[in-house]
Amino acid sequence: AQSVTQPDIHITVSEGASLELRCNYSYGATPYLFWYVQSPGQGLQLLLKYFSGDTLVQGIKGFEAEFKRSQSSFNLRKPSVHWSDAAEYFCAVGVLYRLSFGAGTTVTVRA
Amino acid sequence: GAGVSQSPSNKVTEKGKDVELRCDPISGHTALYWYRQSLGQGLEFLIYFQGNSAPDKSGLPSDRFSAERTGGSVSTLTIQRTQQEDSAVYLCASSLITSGGTYSTDTQYFGPGTRLTVL
Numbered sequence: 001a002q003s004v005t006q007p008d009i010h011i012t013v014s015e016g017a018s019l020e021l022r023c024n025y026s027y028g029a030t031p032y033l034f035w036y037v038q039s040p041g042q043g044l045q046l047l048l049k050y051f052s053g054d055t056l057v058q059g060i061k062g063f064e065a066e067f068k069r070s071q072s073s074f075n076l077r078k079p080s081v082h083w084s085d086a087a088e089y090f091c092a093v094g095v096l097y098r099l100s101f102g103a104g105t106t107v108t109v110r111a
Numbered sequence: 112g113a114g115v116s117q118s119p120s121n122k123v124t125e126k127g128k129d130v131e132l133r134c135d136p137i138s139g140h141t142a143l144y145w146y147r148q149s150l151g152q153g154l155e156f157l158i159y160f161q162g163n164s165a166p167d168k169s170g171l172p173s174d175r176f177s178a179e180r181t182g183g184s185v186s187t188l189t190i191q192r193t194q195q196e197d198s199a200v201y202l203c204a205s206s207l208i209t210s211g212g213t214y215s216t217d218t219q220y221f222g223p224g225t226r227l228t229v230l
Contacts, residue, residue: 036221043115043202043221090154097142097167099219101154 002027002093006102013081014110021076021105023091032094033074035065038104039087047089050074061085083109113137115222117203123228124193132188132225136205143186144206144219145178149199157201160186161208193229200224 005024013019025031032051036044048059055067065076074091086109092099116135124130136143145157157170160180171177175194180186190197204219 041223043223044204045221046218049218092154097144097159097161098156098170099144099146099154100156103153 002031002095002100004091004093004100004102006089006091006105008105009103010106010108012108012110015083016080019076019078019081019085019107021089021091021107023074023076023102024072025074025091025093026072027093027095031074033065033067034092034094034099035059035063035074035076036090036092036101037061037087038090044090047076081107081109083111085109115203115205115220117201117222117225119225120223121226121228123230125230126195127192129189129191130193130227132190132201132227134186134188134203134205134222136184136186136203137220138184139207140205140220141183141208142206142217143180144204145186145188146202146204146221147172147199148202148224152199154202157188190227193227195229198227198229200226 003026007022034049035047037047038044047063048057050057050067057065063078067074088104088106090104091102118133143160147155158168158178162183163180175191178188202221202224204221206217206219
């Protein structure tokens with residue numbers, strides 16, 4: 001069965017600093033990988049997704065993620081964080097119609 | 112355009128009562144999904160619809176949970192005889208089916224959720 005691990009429950013970063021969120025997956029076949037963001041009281045918004053091809057994927061809001069098959073990882077990055085990036089971030093693997101999510105990483109941005 | 116909408120946004124009920132949660136998907140989206148987000152279990156898949164049919168209900172946690180979809184559009188998730196462990200945020204998502212039926216590559220668009228509190 002597929003699974004997703006997000007090792008960091010909570011990350012605090014200064015505004016303007018870089019951000020990296022870790023995601024490791026376990027799945028036997030080619031994974032379909034997603035990053036979603038959830039702001040307080042909001043639903044999940046898709047940041048980016050990876051299916052195949054270029055392993056560096058660009059998303060919305062200045063985010064990017066890199067797929068590394070050898071490490072079973074799909075880490076999310078942003079070069080310079082804005083206060084509005086404070087939210088909870090979820091990595092997910094898609095198998096058929098199901099998304100299996102990690103536990104999420106809460107990002108706090110300090111001024 | 113309009114996104115996925117859910118109602119009510121908040122629902123407080125007493126243990127043992129039945130509740131209905133509604134989801135209006137994005138117009139034209141043939142696939143619809145329900146997920147549950149709770150503190151203890153994180154985000155869990157519950158059920159998905161292709162049109163009005165639900166080929167996989169295995170994510171529903173008990174037989175107190177049921178869902179239906181009518182007209183290929185609105186869906187209702189019903190919880191009978193609610194228990195305190197049913198307290199959670201229930202999220203609905205919809206998608207186009209563009210991947211020849213494999214679904215994995217179809218982006219799921221989520222609604223804001225219904226926060227259910229069972230007292």
